[in-house]
Amino acid sequence: MTAADRPTTAMRERIYQEMADNLDEELELELDDSRLDELLDENDTLSPTVDRRLYFKELLRLQGELVKLQDWVQSEKKKVVVLFEGRDSAGKGGVIKRITQRLNPRICRVAALPAPSERERTQWYFQRYVSHLPAGGEIVLFDRSWYNRAGVERVMGFCSEDEYQEFFKTVPEFERLLIRSGIVLVKYWFSITDDEQQFRFSMRIRDPLKQWKLSPMDVEARSRWEAYTKAKETMLEHTHLPDSPWWIVDAVDKKRARLNCIAHFLSQMPYQEVARVPVVLPPRVRNPDYHRGPIPPEMYVPSKY
Numbered sequence: 001m002t003a004a005d006r007p008t009t010a011m012r013e014r015i016y017q018e019m020a021d022n023l024d025e026e027l028e029l030e031l032d033d034s035r036l037d038e039l040l041d042e043n044d045t046l047s048p049t050v051d052r053r054l055y056f057k058e059l060l061r062l063q064g065e066l067v068k069l070q071d072w073v074q075s076e077k078k079k080v081v082v083l084f085e086g087r088d089s090a091g092k093g094g095v096i097k098r099i100t101q102r103l104n105p106r107i108c109r110v111a112a113l114p115a116p117s118e119r120e121r122t123q124w125y126f127q128r129y130v131s132h133l134p135a136g137g138e139i140v141l142f143d144r145s146w147y148n149r150a151g152v153e154r155v156m157g158f159c160s161e162d163e164y165q166e167f168f169k170t171v172p173e174f175e176r177l178l179i180r181s182g183i184v185l186v187k188y189w190f191s192i193t194d195d196e197q198q199f200r201f202s203m204r205i206r207d208p209l210k211q212w213k214l215s216p217m218d219v220e221a222r223s224r225w226e227a228y229t230k231a232k233e234t235m236l237e238h239t240h241l242p243d244s245p246w247w248i249v250d251a252v253d254k255k256r257a258r259l260n261c262i263a264h265f266l267s268q269m270p271y272q273e274v275a276r277v278p279v280v281l282p283p284r285v286r287n288p289d290y291h292r293g294p295i296p297p298e299m300y301v302p303s304k305y
Contacts, residue, residue, distance in 0.1 A: 050255045062262045063102045070103050070139070072271035077136030079183045082265065083145045086190030087228060088218040089200040091251040095190075095261050096141050103139075112143040125149065125167065126174055133183065146171065150235035155227045156220070168238040175244040185244050186268050188261060189232070190251040194225055 049055075073080055084092040100108055111132040120128050126146055134140045149167045153159040159167075178185055192200075201222060204214045221228060240246045247264060251257040 049253050050259070055255045055259065058259050059098060059262075062259065062266065063098070065266050066099060066262065067102055068273050069266060069269055069271045070107050071274040071276070072269075073139055074107055074137040075274045079134045079136055079181075080139040080269070081134060081142065081178065081183050081185050082139070083142045083147065083185075083187045084190065085144060085147050085151070085188065086249075086251065087192060087197055088221055089197055089204070089213075090190035090192045091249075091254050091257050092143060092188075092190050094254055095249075095258050096143055098258050099141065099262060099265075107137065108139040108141070110141045110143055111145075125163070126170070133178070146174075147235060147239075150239070151228065151231055152217070152221070154231045155224055156217070171239055172241055172244075175239075175241070179243055184269070186265060187244060187246050188249050188265075189236070189246050190249045190257065192251050196252050197222070197225075 072078070084096060086092055096110055100110060111129075113128065113132070116128065129142075129146050132140060132142070146167075149159055149164065154164055175185060201214060201218070204210045236246055249257050249261050249264075
């Protein structure tokens with residue numbers, strides 16, 4: 001690089017500002033977590049977590065690897081499905097946010113299905129999930145999945161005993177069918193303790209920015225901790241299969257859970273860095289006859305900040 005090629009002081013400042021802006025989103029998420037931790041004076045529920053500098057360093061490194069994975073998935077037309085299951089407030093959403101944060105939403109998308117409609121209740125149970133499966137070159141992250149039947153539907157009585165037993169008969173073959181079709185399937189269960197869920201629910205109750213996350217179903221589920229534990233154990237016993245195993249994420253420490261889960265997910269993918277064709281911007285075409293018209297002042301968003 002010659003002296004003429006080096007960026008000027010003004011350009012370096014712009015580059016620095018752009019990089020700082022790109023990091024602000026993760027900082028905002030992290031500040032939000034820290035604010036929640038301060039809502040309750042229950043320090044005995046908290047334990048030392050991973051060093052903040054190490055956390056950010058590793059998270060950004062892992063997100064860089066996720067971008068490489070994304071390029072490989074798109075280049076090789078791979079189909080990837082990741083299931084995120086666990087109790088309410090176990091941290092599934094936090095990990096999903098960190099995975100998708102730097103990725104192209106056209107390639108990596110989240111499927112978070114609402115409760116089934118009356119019509120969907122009459123369909124083959126897996127039918128509404130099939131429509132969200134990836135095409136070649138896509139990654140789909142299921143924020144809860146067909147395992148709702150083995151969890152919330154079982155505990156809350158939303159399915160019959162016959163439907164529950166039929167699920168366990170069908171799901172192994174269903175997942176083998178997905179794998180035979182070329183889908184890479186990874187299943188995660190986020191595990192937290194009784195005390196930790198109590199703490200996180202209490203924070204959500206006291207925080208107006210997070211109260212929407214605490215649904216009446218979540219409140220009811222809290223009183224049925226043991227029933228959910230039994231349902232989880234039965235689910236793992238029937239569906240921890242050689243070709244589609246469960247991976248348990250210790251999620252009491254949110255930061256460690258994020259790093260561990262993303263690192264493990266990357267280890268399950270035989271991805272390679274894809275060579276990119278250098279991008280060269282074409283010269284700006286200027287038409288001497290074109291004159292940009294004025295924009296009426298009332299069309300601008302008021303500058304309050």
